[in-house]
Amino acid sequence: MIAPQTIDDLPTPAILVDEERLERNILGMQRACDAAGVELRPHIKTHKLVPVAARQLAAGARGLTCAKLGEAEAMLASGAREVFVAHSLVDPRQARRVARLADSLDDFRVAATGAEQTLALEKLAEKAGRKLPVMMAVDTGLGREGVRDAAGAERLASLIARCAHLELRGFYTHEGWFYGAPFSADDARLEAMLESLCAIRDTIDPGLPLWPGCSVTAHAIAARSAGRVRAVRPGAYVFGDLALSLVTGVMCPDAIALHVLATVVDKPAPGLALIDAGSKTFSSDRTPSGLFALPADGRDIAVSRVNEEHGYASGAGADALRVGERVAFVPAHVCTVVNLADEVMVVRRHEIAARWRVDARGRSQ
Ligand SMILES: Cc1ncc(COP(=O)(O)O)c(C=O)c1O
Missing domain, CATH: 3.20.20.10 (Alanine racemase)
Known part of the structure; x- marks a missing residue:
């Protein structure tokens, strides 16, 4: 590969x-x-x-x-x-x-x-x-x-x-x-x-x-x-995450260093796009207003519901999304996201500079 x-x-x-x-x-x-x-x-x-x-x-x-x-x-x-x-x-x-x-x-x-x-x-x-x-x-x-x-x-x-x-x-x-x-x-x-x-x-x-x-x-x-x-x-x-940026406001959105890149996999109804990241990627943690994630580029969609492998992206910008389109999201709570991942991709502008295995992933004992 x-x-x-x-x-x-x-x-x-x-x-x-x-x-x-x-x-x-x-x-x-x-x-x-x-x-x-x-x-x-x-x-x-x-x-x-x-x-x-x-x-x-x-x-x-x-x-x-x-x-x-x-x-x-x-x-x-x-x-x-x-x-x-x-x-x-x-x-x-x-x-x-x-x-x-x-x-x-x-x-x-x-x-x-x-x-x-x-x-x-x-x-x-x-x-x-x-x-x-x-x-x-x-x-x-x-x-x-x-x-x-x-x-x-x-x-x-x-x-x-x-x-x-x-x-x-x-x-x-x-x-x-x-x-x-x-x-x-x-x-x-x-x-x-x-x-x-x-x-x-x-x-x-x-x-x-x-x-x-x-x-x-x-x-x-x-x-x-x-x-x-x-x-x-x-x-x-x-x-950083939505808890530190959107909710408490102690971090600027453009300081957030971790994003979840997801793909739009279906558009089953007007105003709704399904993405390939659900609770097994974002975890079940949400903001107090119920958001699991928001797009990093500020477009008008929000992931406000998840199943294990689906995220429900809805909002005024949902209809403009195309199946196959990739969107970077800021998760509600970053700590639980990393713990669910085998590895993270270290990005320098658009390039992959390194892949880091999550060394203490699942080390809950
Ligand atoms: C005992 C303890 N110390 C420090 C922290 C770090 O807090 P934060 O993730 O808000 O920086 C936590 C977070 O859960 C904690 O439980």
Whole structure:
């Protein structure tokens, strides 16, 4: 088989990564962090790609954040020396993998997310035969893992202090509740969140670092950190999606570095075109208004319904589409799109510059 030379040679659906925009997004976030004296520890769950992690590190990222051990294992090849697994580890069956990661890295950190979880983590660390640095999770509004207030933090900190194989080294939050609505850098809820994180941390130890993390807030947090935040852990900023552009408005549409190239395969009714990308390409994630994807060129169609292998493109521009026409789409949520793909095509203008296998695809264990 002859390797595709240009976008026109690709079978669809295909995941296109614009190399120039990717590089600009990586450098833009790194510069913002550097200017503010904040470390960048990007979450790799978005790209799951060793070459992207390596570029983030080369640009100056201090370390990586992962959700799962499998992701952390896959990212060792990036040359990362510091990895934080920001998830509730509880399974003693993972002891050998934890020990191997701890031995392979200069700093391998895990998360203390609740009392029962911390006791399970202590058993896991004991079985691994390692003392693990832990970051305490603080829930700042997502309603997911983490202590809810200073009293909860004090209780969890004293439990961690009683665990021979754990050592409290800081606090983290994922302020993902800023998704879903337009965001402005002077949103009063951001300052309130930072103050509350500081207050919680100060009841335990004012010297411990704070690591918030989310692509909606990362630039604003770096800019207003004033020494309060040690690191940020955004993920989706490398590629961008409708959540960051259309919904929250923190990213310009022309900064979006990942597109789904799809083909119009049928026009079964007026105002409707079917494309060859459905939930097995876009995932089932949508914007709050119910969109799975919008065309990158701004034409007046939207993918507002999917089956597994079909996307329903409707809107005023649908009738003008031709069967066989190829359209590049911006997905609602990029992280779940990449996880469904075997490989991404790295595009330099119209040319295929490289094909990257998605190294940590499906590494959910
Ligand atoms: C714990 C944690 N940290 C960081 C992130 C990165 O967030 P984003 O993709 O908004 O940059 C996430 C996203 O789900 C997360 O769950």
